[in-house]
Amino acid sequence: MPVLSYREALRSTLREELIRDDNVFLIGEEIGVFEGSYKITEGLLGEFGDKRVRDTPISEEGFVGAAIGAAMLGLRPVVELMTINFSLIAIDQIVNHAAKIYGMFGGQTSVPMVIRTPGGGGQQLGATHSQNIELYYAFVPGLKVVAPSTPADAKALLRTAIRDDDPVLFLENLALYNVKGEVPEDLPTAEIGRAAVTRPGTDITLIGYSRMAAVALDAAEKLAAEGVSAEVVDLRSLRPLDRETLVRSVRRTGCAVVAEDDWLTYGIGAEVAASISEGAFDHLDAPVRRVAAAEVPLPYAKSLEDAALPSVDSVLTAARETLHAVGRR
Secondary structure (H helix, E strand, C coil): CCEEEHHHHHHHHHHHHHHHCCCEEEEECCCCCCCCCCCCCCCHHHHHCCCCEEECCCCHHHHHHHHHHHHHCCCEEEEECCCHHHHHHHHHHHHHHHCCHHHHCCCCCCCCCEEEEEECCCCCCCHHHCCCCCHHHHCCCCCEEECCCCHHHHHHHHHHHHHCCCCEEEEEEHHHCCCEEECCCCCCCCCCCCCEEEECCCCEEEEECCHHHHHHHHHHHHHHCCCCCEEEEECCEEECCCHHHHHHHHHHHCCEEEEEEEECCCCHHHHHHHHHHHHHHHHCCCCCEEEEECCCCCCCCHHHHHHHCCCHHHHHHHHHHHHHHCCCC
16 A cells, blocks of 8 residues: 655645646645645646646735636636635635635535645744634634545545535645655545544543644553553544534543644634533533643744643643543543
8 A cells, every 4th residue: 555645645636636627726825836835736837837736926815816716617726825824814715705605696606616724833933824723714604624634634635625616724734744654546535524533442532633633643552551442533624523423432432632733712622522512411421621732822942832732741641630530540
């Protein structure tokens, strides 16, 4: 089975979709001649030309708006935003246009577009370039928001997103680009809105998405060495959210820890915890614990940045305290 990095999985999927459908085109800053800030689009300009791989000015509102218009006319644009932080420049286009047009036009036109964008800290890029603000978009009806954590899921979900008739925000994390994993050649198309149980367990449920889904797996392996059977749920999709899989898992284990890279207050974890409380309250042996980033603008200094970000150790601490409270260790 081929082993690809997260970056390679994204690039190969873009290439395959450009070949498959002439209506697919890429648009964004420095994706052509420079081959992308993270080299996701390496080689694609040379293969497909500048009509299919469009370099743009530094004007997020402008080229996201242009992509929306192109999508309304039948094309399938894949927008690359250099970082999710820059999506704030285009938030009116994303929230008030891409997400609303299908409903406001009574279904007469759709907006089949993908917005790919990385986020996350740990790279010493400073407070304004290291945010996880996916909550802003997961909050909005009319958008689909996905956050794969593995190369295989990145490939499967990007393929699905490009073929979807609704606007999809495709979240990446800078820390994942070099992560490698097996990607089957016959990989099926993924379903947006479906979480994955990536490790079965019976004692506690660990929940994460994007980088924190991988962190949750690391924590589960360490807990296994201590005799604890931890189940891991990778959300994969933030809107729609797979509440059914979450509830089913917690009903089995009786307790849960939710880990996220964004801030605790009003975060994705709050919605997950509320969903578990509504669907599995009578099965809970302890309150749902949440692990998140410190509620500060992320520091530049490496030691402070590391201290502010959630880690395997912080997930382990929350899990151990929960297990101790229910008498399982």
